[in-house]
Amino acid sequence: MKGYSNELYILAFDHRGTLTKGLLGVEGRPPNEDEASRVSSMKDIIFDGFIEAKETGIGTGEPAILVDETFGLQVQQKAKEMGVKFAAPVEKSGQKVFDFEYGDEFGEKIKEVNADFVKILVRWNPNDDEETREVQGKRIKTLSDWLEENERKFLLEFLVPATEEQLSSVDGDQSRYDSEIRPKLAVQVVEEMREKGADPDIWKIEGLDTKEDCEKVSSAIKDGGRDHVIAVVLGRGANDEKVNEWLRAGASVDGYSGFAIGRSIFWNSLKGWHENEKSREEAVSEIANSYLNFISVYQNGS
Secondary structure, eight states, X not given: OOSOOSOEEEEEXXXXXXXXXXXXXXXXXXXXXXXXXXXHHHHHHHHHHHHHHHHHOOOSSEEEEEEOHHHHHHHHHHHHHHTOEEEEEOBOTTOSSOOBXXXXXXXXXXXXXXXXXXXXXXXOOTTSOHHHHHHHHHHHHHHXXXXXXXXXXXXXXXXXXXXXXXXXXXXXXXXXXXXXXXXHHHHHHHHHHHHTTOOOSEEEEEOOSSHHHHHHHHHHHHTTTOTTOEEEEEOTTOOXXXXXXXXXXXXXXXXXXXXXXXXXXXXXXXXHHHTTSSOHHHHHHHHHHHHHHHHHHHHHOO
């Protein structure tokens, strides 16, 4: 059956270029062995924070992680051994136009990794040129069809970067774009992707400010008899106050069923550890507490 039946609380740390560039300062080249090892250590810290939180207890809902094979293969293996549900990405990191990390061999890699959910990130604006949307649409449909045939759950994350015209229409104010323009575009993106053959079980949606905007997205993802398809709230690296606002808006809407938050949970803790300002234990505990706090907000509104 298309969709998912439980609330999902996903700690997302499939970041690759974001960590190598943002914390290690590596640009224009692949990380060397020591740098790659450092990023892998960061993934271990995040996973340990997740386990600490999980052992504390989260009540209802299903804790899960989203982690890449590139720097987090050891975490994927631990997750399997411990019975932790995990999602794995199959997109190339940092691309403006979605493409497969493993090219035509993506199916074999999905079988090898054997994640509970297969995830892609796509940047899509209805005002993008038709060729870009056509190329991305075909690739998403290829994946969607394969996952359907192989009975695997599909987690589709999309971002709606503002065009220059859209941003200028709100005087260059990103927060106004997020609240005034992006909600309508998000519904359009869902409709366009669906028309081109995307059929995910779970939509990972950038946070929206109001319950009404979340309801419109929920209606779009459930259209056409997809009653069990769900949305989870994406944190997008925003501060706690903003993420909490998005969580409260989504939590009150039928069809929204959890979150997938990454940098907002772990970034400051990893930065502190990387710069020798925090011990490993402090970073782990901070990550655990941040994750639990977002779960509490989603479940209780506080």
